[in-house]
Amino acid sequence: MREILQELFEKRVQQFVANHRNSKDNFSKADRKLESLAKRSAEIVKVKAAGKVLENTSEDDFQTIKYNAHYQYLIKQKGNLYLEEEVEERVAKFYKETLIMDGEIKPIENGAQPVGYSEPFMADTFDRLSYQYNRLKAIQYAERWWNSYNPAYKKFENDCTNFISQCLHVAGAPMRGYPNRGTGWWMQNHNWSYSWAIANSLRLYLSKSTAGLRAKEVSSPDQLLLGDVICYDFEGDGRFNHNTIVTAKDANGMPLVNAHTYNSRMRYWAYEDSSAYTPNIKYRFYHILD
Incomplete structure (x- = not known):
């Protein structure tokens, strides 16, 4: 055989x-x-x-x-x-x-929320939680663990968003919101927020957060820097189901990304070669702020 x-x-x-x-x-x-x-x-x-x-x-x-x-x-x-x-x-x-x-074996990234869960508005009632986002550390981590799993963190069957959260955290992004799973962005005591591990929740968090880990949506991928995040809605139904991190640029200045679930490195950002790709795909491009 x-x-x-x-x-x-x-x-x-x-x-x-x-x-x-x-x-x-x-x-x-x-x-x-x-x-x-x-x-x-x-x-x-x-x-x-x-x-x-x-x-x-x-x-x-x-x-x-x-x-x-x-x-x-x-x-x-x-x-x-x-x-x-x-x-x-x-x-x-x-x-x-x-x-x-x-x-x-086609992966199905978990973009769905638990039954009965509705995404809260991320209202911030505390200080801004200043931090310095170290893009080099984010890239180094994404390169080190793109095809393996850091035992310091929980491993998920659908691991793409957990992997991106790890990259962001190692680079200095502060956790907040524990122990409310529907608020903030965190992993602690064998528990985690929805935004830490669920693709659509991280996308919503990045679009709304005004404290701690924050991001600005930009209109095109060439505006992203190394260490920024791309979110994918393969079916175009409004429920995002995959996330990647920018680790390099190609000769045209377009992002190359690392990801988990289908572990990959230096992959062209558009995912047109993926079996999950459809003509209805939608993207969101997030520049991480500090």
């Missing part, structure tokens, strides 16, 4: 660098990525892929393997080179050692 998976990896790698693709193969991931790169006058000059088996279960003649696929893309744009990475979770199924299915 491992040999079959390795053969699949090799075929996928060729799809990213070949000038044409076999019409019998449907590697839409490569199609999406190459199309996105072409819009930016960028190209992949080298790609590597490696797999890590997470689970291996058998029942009668059937075997199911859940695994991570780690991609590394060396991208060239206007004479500049940078390395983009992402980890995709997949599942392969075999019948009598014959591959019958291999597909992506």
Whole structure:
């Protein structure tokens, strides 16, 4: 089975660098990525892929393997080179050692609030909580933990917003609001605010907060600085379900981002190559204030 998976990896790698693709193969991931790169006058000059088996279960003649696929893309744009990475979770199924299915496990980021919860207006009744936001520390943290999990913090199954909150906190943003989960932004004593861990709640918090962690919404991604935040509403229904942090800029001055859930680093901000992308996608761009 491992040999079959390795053969699949090799075929996928060729799809990213070949000038044409076999019409019998449907590697839409490569199609999406190459199309996105072409819009930016960028190209992949080298790609590597490696797999890590997470689970291996058998029942009668059937075997199911859940695994991570780690991609590394060396991208060239206007004479500049940078390395983009992402980890995709997949599942392969075999019948009598014959591959019958291999597909992506699509993450569903938790953008929904608990039943009965309504987002409060973030009224501030205390001091401004001055702080200095250290953008370098935010980037260093995002680079250190983009594909792993800091044991000092709770890990969530849908971890993208928790990861962004960690980056912001390490960079100096002060927590506030404990122990009210619907107020402020905090993690403490094995508990946390909705804004710390839920994508839509963090987006609302950044748009309303006037104390502690604060942000200013800007109109376009090129206005963002390193350490700023992008929020994503993939379906365009008003409920945001993903967040990323800006860790670099490409040759056009556009953001490259790090994220969890689908762990990725130096990924182009628009997510057009993501399986979660839809034509209805909406973005919010937040510049962190101090």
